[in-house]
Amino acid sequence: MSDMKAFIDSEVKSSDVVLFMKGTPQFPMCGFSGQVVQILDYIGVPYKGINVLDDDDIRQGVKEYSNWPTIPQLYVKGEFLGGCDIVREMFKAGELAEHMKANGIPVTERA
């Protein structure tokens, strides 16, 4: 395993929910990343945001790690869940909060 792959592997397992994104949860720098932030905040799940714009090696490395060509990328319990479209579709179908709960992750979904 390369150093970068090992680093990303440790990052995705460092928290239950990890979002590789452009910008930060407070200041998303891309509309797609911003949508995922809004959804995660809405369902009220704690997550760690990693800004790929801070480091081009991470930006490339995470694409290779998941074999997924775009950012954002959401990981739950170390597993790649999907990008913006998949997260949004799961959210609309009510499956995202269910997926979190099924993995023992607390959500404080607003009514």
Next chain:
Amino acid sequence: MTTRRDRIVAALTGAFAPTRLSVVDESHLHEGHGGWRESGETHFRVAIAAPAFAGKTRLARHRMVNETLAPEFAAGLHALAIEAGEA
């Protein structure tokens, strides 16, 4: 000269024989944003339905589309919104 949209349509048609396919160049909506280029052809939206997606998860469907378009990602395609359904 073929456009990236033409190549995406051709690649997806060849790979999946879709019953429904819409490919829209949305690059103009992202002017000035990261990944956008003066030449355009960076941001696309694909809606596709094909028998090949039956029984596949969302993640698997999106991977199939992304892999089919890998040459375009390698050549400057920056963002691809995907809606993939069964035929």
